[in-house]
Amino acid sequence: KAGVTQTPRYLIKTRGQQVTLSCSPISGHRSVSWYQQTPGQGLQFLFEYFSETQRNKGNFPGRFSGRQFSNSRSEMNVSTLELGDSALYLCASSLAGQGIRYFGPGTRLTVT
């Protein structure tokens, strides 16, 4: 089976712009979660989707949003980018009810 894929792998944006990141889960996985990784804050949970419904949300401002499509692919959007949004954004997928999250390679976002 193919692993979790994330596109794009690298992205450079300017402050104030918006960005959309994409995540395709492992075939058959219906749950997708997103994490932000920065040197200062470490790994922080953004949100999780299951069957197109957001099940959990972390403590991030409303500028961070996401959605999941009927094929389980997920997108996250960050509007009005700030310098502090520069991070590695990781997506993970899992089978419903399983404890194991399989991570993608991440998208490195740089905001200038």
Added chain:
Amino acid sequence: AQTVTQSQPEMSVQEAETVTLSCTYDTSESDYYLFWYKQPPSRQMILVIRQEAYKQQNATENRFSVNFQKAAKSFSLKISDSQLGDAAMYFCAFRPANTDKLIFGTGTRLQVFP
């Protein structure tokens, strides 16, 4: 609040030797999962080992094993016969059974010397 603490920012080990990475967590939950993830320089997060809190037996995966002490809320990772490819950041993570959210520690950077 649920927290995961990794008190060793960096560890080093010689090839073929054994090293133990520490992790403690704080929770009032009784049912949860614990994980160790490895993140090499490529940044891909890879699951190393998983432990269900209701299982008393410590999980083992080849050269990797854990020492799970539920009462002490401790979950250490032992790497035996260390290899150069084991060099990476290691993250301890916790997930309550009733949520989908993984809570990570701050990580331990493991260096392996030949």
